[in-house]
Amino acid sequence: MTVVGTGIRLATQLTPEARAAIERADEMLHVAADPLASTWLDGLHEHARSLTPLYDSGGPRLEIYSRMADEIVAPARAGRRVCAAFYGNPGVFSRPGHTAIRRARAEGIPARMLPAVSAQDCLVADLGVDPGDHGWLSYDATDFLLHRRPIDAACALVLWQIGVVGETGAVTDPQYRHLDLVAERLAAVFGTDHEVVVYEASPYPVASAMVERVRIANLPSAPMTPLATLYVPPATAPSVDGEVAVRLGVAPPS
Amino acid sequence: MPDLRGNLTLAEVLLDLAQQPERLLELEDTATKEQKIALLEGWYPEYFRSAGRSTFVEDNIRQIRVIIEADYEASPGHTIRIMSVYITF
Numbered sequence: 001m002t003v004v005g006t007g008i009r010l011a012t013q014l015t016p017e018a019r020a021a022i023e024r025a026d027e028m029l030h031v032a033a034d035p036l037a038s039t040w041l042d043g044l045h046e047h048a049r050s051l052t053p054l055y056d057s058g059g060p061r062l063e064i065y066s067r068m069a070d071e072i073v074a075p076a077r078a079g080r081r082v083c084a085a086f087y088g089n090p091g092v093f094s095r096p097g098h099t100a101i102r103r104a105r106a107e108g109i110p111a112r113m114l115p116a117v118s119a120q121d122c123l124v125a126d127l128g129v130d131p132g133d134h135g136w137l138s139y140d141a142t143d144f145l146l147h148r149r150p151i152d153a154a155c156a157l158v159l160w161q162i163g164v165v166g167e168t169g170a171v172t173d174p175q176y177r178h179l180d181l182v183a184e185r186l187a188a189v190f191g192t193d194h195e196v197v198v199y200e201a202s203p204y205p206v207a208s209a210m211v212e213r214v215r216i217a218n219l220p221s222a223p224m225t226p227l228a229t230l231y232v233p234p235a236t237a238p239s240v241d242g243e244v245a246v247r248l249g250v251a252p253p254s
Numbered sequence: 255m256p257d258l259r260g261n262l263t264l265a266e267v268l269l270d271l272a273q274q275p276e277r278l279l280e281l282e283d284t285a286t287k288e289q290k291i292a293l294l295e296g297w298y299p300e301y302f303r304s305a306g307r308s309t310f311v312e313d314n315i316r317q318i319r320v321i322i323e324a325d326y327e328a329s330p331g332h333t334i335r336i337m338s339v340y341i342t343f
């Protein structure tokens with residue numbers, strides 16, 4: 001059993017090893033972010049089948065993820081080669097792939113996940129930022145608020161699913177509520193004038209990524225999409241621990 | 255695939271284009287937006303005859319998404335996909 005990712009941009013970010021896994025499979029199951037990608041995936045394998053209709057039940061999300069994992073493991077249990085394809089990276093903000101692999105391995109079925117291009121990888125390339133420069137905190141936006149996750153004005157921050165803050169189920173038309181809560185929390189550390197980026201990687205070959213730069217004070221009314229990610233650049237330089245600098249034998253910057 | 259209804263849809267144009275790396279590279283190597291549109295117009299004249307140039311002039315993923323979803327909505331057997339939310343709490 002193999003779990004692969006299709007990347008974000010339609011058809012162009014599928015790795016050769018992922019394509020080979022799809023072609024070698026007896027059955028191919030997939031979850032795409034939009035109908036166009038779903039059409040493309042249907043065309044990659046004679047026995048391709050979308051798992052997104054499972055969302056239509058409207059049940060609790062964790063149950064839906066569990067049923068997706070069941071659908072993936074069932075043919076493998078019967079001895080068939082299965083490939084499950086998820087948009088983006090199959091292990092990033094995507095629970096069914098991890099669950100399916102754990103269940104398969106627990107039953108002695110060989111299973112592996114192949115890495116792929118995630119939305120964050122596209123963000124790094126499109127915005128020209130490097131997690132190595134300032135450090136990098138990354139949270140789901142709702143999780144960030146609900147658990148008061150720590151943030152640092154000297155460290156970059158990525159908030160996933162900023163367009164669906166507080167949503168607990170499947171949505172067809174996000175209301176973009178609760179952005180005021182995000183802005184409030186960010187302003188306390190970065191200040192209201194700090195510029196942030198509402199970002200969405202482009203899934204289409206002819207279109208650029210969405211890059212909307214707004215001040216934190218204006219975040220509640222910023223242009224938003226259901227798949228948007230928020231990037232908050234650092235606002236200050238990090239402080240140096242002088243004692244550690246001495247012990248490491250590195251000179252602190254003057 | 256959406257019902258062709260005698261015309262190429264934007265979804266079909268993008269799907270075809272995405273699977274032709276040489277065309278994508280040619281677009282990347284083309285300097286201006288006007289030249290890019292001219293290339294696309296040469297490759298997909300049927301689409302441009304029916305839909306015009308506005309889609310590509312705007313170059314906006316939100317607008318393209320709306321058009322694609324309308325294409326699918328108009329074709330039998332297709333529904334607009336719901337947004338998946340990853341739950342961490």
